[in-house]
Amino acid sequence: MSTSTVSVVVVEDHPVTRMGIVALLGQDERLSVVGQAGTGEDALTLVEAERPDVVVTDLRLGDGMDGVGVTSAVRARRGAPAVLVLTTYDTDRDIVRAVEAGAAGYLLKDADPADIVGAVVAAARGESVLSPALAQRVVARMGRQQADLSAREVEILAAVAQGLGNREIARTLFISEATVKTHLVHVFTKLDVDSRTAAVARAREDGLLG
């Protein structure tokens, strides 16, 4: 950790938002933005070169590696910088995945600017920063452990989410309608619901679908 100022790398794909974050963090004398990246890949080489104290990253980074990937990669080594996730939208699943990947904190972009700056400083000190509302949801979520569907089941569910009927799904996937039903029964059981519509709703709130 630096002596006086905290060095920060900002990872965010949208140029305008990236400028905003850099501007916000840069105007605080405790912080120093030493680099910025628009993709996950660039972020990793940048972190390697700059060895910042904190990495502030968005979750969605366009194509390629996402924020969770960046987090795990960055945190993989000892002496690694702290990672603070700063994102717009949030599903429970995103938050859990980010925290599991080693993020020190998770903030929404509509947070108060002062809170964001404060979170970066706290993260640099090794503290964990989760907004109370989010923290609550994370623990609530850890309890009901993530349903994990097989690849095929997700495929079926995605088709259902598009509004297809069982027969149509069977045709597009080249399997029998009976098989589609079998998969759906499994999906329903795993998601603890009893209709296709409810399955889609649940999958959405769990972040299993786009």
Next chain:
Amino acid sequence: MSTSTVSVVVVEDHPVTRMGIVALLGQDERLSVVGQAGTGEDALTLVEAERPDVVVTDLRLGDGMDGVGVTSAVRARRGAPAVLVLTTYDTDRDIVRAVEAGAAGYLLKDADPADIVGAVVAAARGESVLSPALAQRVVARMGRQQADLSAREVEILAAVAQGLGNREIARTLFISEATVKTHLVHVFTKLDVDSRTAAVARAREDGLLG
């Protein structure tokens, strides 16, 4: 319209993004940011006071008035400033509504910064700015005219999207199951689909649901 520099008001609820946009626009000598607002209501009083050449607004503005509301309100008078919508996500419906409300342009936040600045300048000259991909979708969309569901129908559909069955919907809305079915038949007809799941899928892509 000003003599030399174009005056701009920025409307965006997320402080960080707002800072980014202001910073981006402010560093171009052709532009001058004369005000910024975090809500639609503030935006209107600000526009009234500053009489800018261009208003750059997000579509989603947290609670209260949204970007479309701001657009129509701002454009309601003669000699009104041009409105440029700058947003993150986009459904076809959002774009169409914004354009219909009188927006001169519609850009995504992941656009190149130079393009954004250029769009503001173009908007000030009274030109229309739509990214080609979006423009294509708008026209494609104008063709199949927007289905309009009654308030009750939307209510029913929203319940369906949450995964509720007809019986549950009937109970929560204090009506009979027969009525729920009737509404759904109307919804299906209007959306040109033949199942609840397909209705939800269609409504989503049309932006009729959150």
Next chain:
DNA sequence: CCTGCGGTCAATCTTTTGGTTGACCTAGCC
């Protein structure tokens, strides 16, 4: 080798949905 899991399929039965028709009431409009 055997076990478990994922994927495939079939037959059967119950429940839910969707389609159709027709009806009544209310509110707003010409």
Next chain:
DNA sequence: GGCTAGGTCAACCAAAAGATTGACCGCAGG
């Protein structure tokens, strides 16, 4: 007053979806 649109409900029928049971195959792992 007649007309239309939205909301309410009922009865009935057809189709789709869901539940249950049982079976076969291939493959990874103990």
